[in-house]
Amino acid sequence: xxxxxxxxxxxxxxxxxxxxxxxxxxxxxxxxxxxxxxxxxxxxxxxxxxxxxxxxxxxxxxxxxxxxxxxxxxxxxxxxxxxxxxxxxxxxxxxxxxxxxxxxxxxxxxxxxxxxxxxxxxxxxxxxxxxxxxxxxxxxxxxxxxxxxxxxxxxxxxxxxxxxxxxxxxxxxxxxxxxxxxxxxxx
Amino acid sequence: xxxxxxxxxxxxxxxxxxxxxxxxxxxxxxxxxxxxxxxxxxxxxxxxxxxxxxxxxxxxxxxxxxxxxxxxxxxxxxxxxxxxxxxxxxxxxxxxxxxxxxxxxxxxxxxxxxxxxxxxxxxxxxxxxxxxxxxxxxxxxxxxxxxxxxxxxxxxxxxxxxxxxxxx
Numbered sequence: 001x002x003x004x005x006x007x008x009x010x011x012x013x014x015x016x017x018x019x020x021x022x023x024x025x026x027x028x029x030x031x032x033x034x035x036x037x038x039x040x041x042x043x044x045x046x047x048x049x050x051x052x053x054x055x056x057x058x059x060x061x062x063x064x065x066x067x068x069x070x071x072x073x074x075x076x077x078x079x080x081x082x083x084x085x086x087x088x089x090x091x092x093x094x095x096x097x098x099x100x101x102x103x104x105x106x107x108x109x110x111x112x113x114x115x116x117x118x119x120x121x122x123x124x125x126x127x128x129x130x131x132x133x134x135x136x137x138x139x140x141x142x143x144x145x146x147x148x149x150x151x152x153x154x155x156x157x158x159x160x161x162x163x164x165x166x167x168x169x170x171x172x173x174x175x176x177x178x179x180x181x182x183x184x185x186x187x
Numbered sequence: 188x189x190x191x192x193x194x195x196x197x198x199x200x201x202x203x204x205x206x207x208x209x210x211x212x213x214x215x216x217x218x219x220x221x222x223x224x225x226x227x228x229x230x231x232x233x234x235x236x237x238x239x240x241x242x243x244x245x246x247x248x249x250x251x252x253x254x255x256x257x258x259x260x261x262x263x264x265x266x267x268x269x270x271x272x273x274x275x276x277x278x279x280x281x282x283x284x285x286x287x288x289x290x291x292x293x294x295x296x297x298x299x300x301x302x303x304x305x306x307x308x309x310x311x312x313x314x315x316x317x318x319x320x321x322x323x324x325x326x327x328x329x330x331x332x333x334x335x336x337x338x339x340x341x342x343x344x345x346x347x348x349x350x351x352x353x354x355x
Binding site: 103106107109110111113153154155156157158159160162 | 216222319351
């Protein structure tokens, strides 16, 4: 582009010397020859400029793409770094990951053990022989008596000032129970 | 003096720490957890049968937070426990929404909140009542069937089966 401007200026200067007949070339240059020369030069310049624009377009697309990509990488890296600062440090993340893995293993283990375990034994009537009751108790699957459970957890009191609905409350076992058998939902 | 120090210490615990404190042994004491969070838990026989429970502002009988949880007195014990845990989850997760009004959960644990929030509350309720570490401990102790685990943790069998990733 610079060359193009320089050539234009040069042509104007030559045109000026021609007009005032001070051309120092030793030859006469009439107007037709000057015009031919200028138009030829202009044609060459336009051709060169067109090639230059074409090359610049090809280079510009690739270059622009690379520049945008680099800029995006820089911006994303900066934003990610800022975000990471707000999150727990690496050690803590590892501990969270380990805990999640442990929980996953636990679920697998639970499912495997349940799948491999024998079906729950059928409930047996209370036996008069002490050893039989003892054996059932040791199995670990015997239901916990309601009274024991109520002692283990804080009971739920009735809302103060509420009158209990007697019609629907025939099976209520009092505070904490709300209904007869806590295991009735397990059936 | 010692009680005052203990009370102050309890106030500085996060909800997660309070829950963890009661998850060392089975069954998990949800009413005590609610108490430490400043919520009083009550049975209400005046709740309609299709309502499992609610969490509401209660200036008269509420805890330190000003909230009370009410469970349906007709519901069975394990269901009342799950309802308490579900309302505790709302208190922890959706406190901002609670400030706008009381939350009443029907029998399917649906309130005015979105399904997403109800699902989150159910998930946290399951985490509270059936902590995986406690389940692991119980299993190591020989309690390995869903029935016995449900009985030990005082949750319903379907809840325990879902927790263990089994079909209900």
